[in-house]
Amino acid sequence: MQSQAHSIHKTEETAEKKNENHNCNNVDNLLASVVTEPISAGDGDKADTENGNSPSKVTKTITALKPLEIEEKKRLLLKNCVETLHSITKSSAREADVDNAPFTHKFRKSVLHVAKAYFGFKEGEVPYSVIKEHRETIARALVEHNIVHLLCDALSEVLVRDDYSTSEGKMIINNWFPMKNIILTLLNYSDCNDQVKKIITEHSQVLSLILKFLSDKLQRYLNSELTEDFEKMCKWFLSIVHNCGALKENLQRLRELNVIQTVLPYLDSQHESHRLTVLAILADLINEEEAELLCADVTLFQFILKSLDKALSTESHKNLGWSAQELTRAVKQLARNDANKEILVHEGCLPILVKLLDIGTEVELHEAEYAFQLRKKIVPLIMQRNYKPDGWLGFVLGSKLYYDFSGKYPFEVSMKKLLKAVLEPAYNDDVDSQPVRTLYLYSH
Template identity: 25%
Template sequence: MVRVSTSKSGDLGSNPGLLKFCMTQCQEGLKSETKTTMSRSSKKNGYKSPAKSPTSLTESQMEEQIKEAKLQCKNLIKNYSPKTHRHNDEVKTSITRLNKIYNVFKPLPPETATKCRRAIGLFFVDNDLVPILCEIVIDYLKTGWLDAEGKQDVSLFSTMHEAVLILVNYSDSSVEISDCEADVPGFFECVGEQLKNLHVKLSTGKPATLLDQRMTGTLLDISNNTSNADKGRKKLRELGFMQILKPFLQLKDEGLKLTAFVCLATLVDEKESGMLHGSVSLVSFLLNVLSKALKHPTRRNHGWSARELTQAVTKLARSDVNKKLLVKEGALPLLLELCNAQNKEEQREAVNALWALSFDDENKELIIQEPGMMKRLMELGKSSDADVKKSALGIMWILRYNLRDKKDYHELGKNLIGKRLKTSKSPSKEPDSGDFQHVMISYQWDSQDVLLKVRDQLRTQGYNIWMDVDCMEGSTLQAMADAVENSAAVLMCMSRKYKDSPNCRAEAEYAFQRRVPIIPLLMEDGYKADGWLGILLGSKLFFDFSGRYSFESRFDSLIKALGVKGQTGEQGVKVTSQSDTSKGQDTADSAAGKIIPVVKSKILSVAPPVSEEKAKVVKLWGNKEITSWLKSNKLDRSSMSTLSGKQLVFLRNLKGESPETFYGLLQKNLALTSIEDLMNFVDALTELL
């Protein structure tokens, strides 16, 4: 589909060339509407094939189209020249054909269409077509699409726009394309500058034609797709795209605003998420677009499918601050409607979004209270779709203690808390050798290759290793719980994707709650643990397996940190219990091999448990009760004025579970830096709970 904005900031009547262009598109049967999307798998822009689109394709027809795409790719590469491409009809023909081929797969089931498009996209990458397309786009963006008289030349614009669309469309199925784009010198620098210029036209009343609006939408699209790739996200952040995109949130054009909003949700980290949750209207706007999509026969709005909009909700929910706001603005009924849909893709996205939202304490109660929600989650927990089933069970796992306290769901909560995996082959036990513990590797799948090497090397050193690729028998949820409970230590393999994964968070928080020693491994160069992961790890230093240093130097340090935890050895030495403490270890975290001490990974003395009755009362405290308590203990100061009853209970529990993290929070967040201030607060908190 061709991107032509419905908000007309340009006058067709005053531009005969543009009018002729738009009339031609209508004659070709192309739909004129704003298209700003996060994922383009079912609504690609481009030119419709002259032949009538088939209702389906045979396998041989699919193969023919893939062969044709490969042929056009080779032709484009052969005929391309930086100096002459603008006047080369063969180059233009190949670009147009590649766009048409993309749309040929539209009638196919989404998974089949994606498979075909991915095969083509990977061929582009393997044959270095991506840099050529980027160079074509750079040339046009720098020199413009103006004719000799300085007027916009529709034919030049069309070629450039189609080149961008190839990158946008196929990168949806092949993230490798986005990584290639990030490597092309000057490409996103040029895209960023063009977006700045276009925003000025669109926001200040300066002349902006429909071509400008279409170009804005397409450049926002390619930025959004690229933000989903690790290398691309890093590149956009380095180039300051957050500040480039932020002004687009104020545009009247809802389609452009939506794409900028979703792209920003991917780019920001926990500390920067304020630029998104600062405006309730933006979250409300997103949910309103989703609501309208669910009511439309096509289940689309502003060119976005309900599935894609739900992905955007999940992106926003990565920030703990946004979790509350999304639920407050009405996300739960919409997600339940998606869960009730027959479309498996929509179900997958909906339960994944709910899983992300369920980590907030207030949301837990609201999810349970949402009419029909628990009934549907229990049904989806038996789904034939593995992803849907896993997420639904994951949600109920997070809600387990809240469910136990509800009359209607008491047995469900009780079973979730007490149920354990029982298989004939348990990875944490060795026949006739006693009750051995293992070292659990908790990771996100993008880091798997490196961690398989870590696993294999640890096993050669006599360690009993639990990794999901070896040990996932029966229920995934129960396998995870069993793995944590039988761990002598957990290697927590941190990255941005680990932090954003509900499954990884469930593992990490359960290990934290069980007071299992945690040893952090850094898997993403430059990543700094933030949000819930930063709180959980506290000031622990990490072992860098991101590739910056040699694997051998990191591994040697890791062995020292583990000591005998999880080690069986040839003699079957029994692992120390969780109450044992580990000696101080060293790790080398510089290219020169200098030694940097690692914070001891040990279990500190456990504080007396918090009284449940007292905790229930304090959780209900409002500002009045908090102020009174602070004054009575001579703690009334501005840094504590925003404390809530729930936060006091959390801090009291944290004191027993992770003193290191507890005292770090008091110093950093509550500005308690003197020994006397710390002593007064801790004494008052201990007396209260």
């Protein structure tokens, strides 16, 4: 890793240094203005089928579902998934408790079903809020039925037995396919549920074995000597570690497992998406005293800011499978450290963060339209005095009235009116002003 960052900042003029200190404060303010969520797998959701092939990339016209169709599909998906979870709890994972015993057909089928349940709704047929809610519902069911712990047990066992590949590195299908679906299930559902993150982290074996795998494969990974499947395992395991690190209460456990020392060499990966995952892991884990681990290489900061800027320039607001929101969270974690913050400012993060504040209106529009379709109440709030928004929001709201939390009226008065609006089935006339476009929408 190059040692450039410290020398850059020592040569700054005093006046410019003062300006950078001011800009560092602006970084905090801008990052606080951006709502971020837990980061995902890094290179997108994984929807591999058990035979090892990704779903065929056939262009299809996706028809948007109607509200009643959405509710019925949600019900059926959950019902089928719960039945599958019961099947997992009542059956053995292996044919017998002996070496080289394959996974049972029933277990393989059940794990595949759970892995696919994550993709029950497709983008385009429903608003993203429905997809998010569905995935969170399935994740809660996994926790409630103790499936996460069972999958951690099964993954630990196969890693200990090392019976998923031959000595030549060829995968043993009967064990590799279910193992892969276990990994993907833990990866995807740890992205959307804190309890899943916690269970994985607190499991007695699984993270230790994942980190051992990453350590054992490191040199061959960096030398590009691994097969495609083993390289995927490295990628997925890094993503699981990152998801676990997104939960603050897991950080101490991850530090005790020496995650920093294990993943740090993976910053030299030839795959940019893998490097992003590692950088995000380190941003969560590194403390003030360890800041030099990243400060020594300014190119890391350039890389993540470049990735964020590229994401903001695309229609999907994604780059390398990472959303702008996810990348912003990583930048925010890096900015916890003052030395890192100075580097981020020096490398031009402020204009990028300002650009970030302008995105998201299309998603918000879809969510508002969906609320109207379901006949859900929309309660508009204005949070900033003299705020005059423009664009689509006024058109969507029409004649809806807002509740003023800008400070113009006592908070208690505004809250009383808001609670009345939220709890009653019909809209109230007891509002603070004439119809306006609003800053935030809360759907009830």
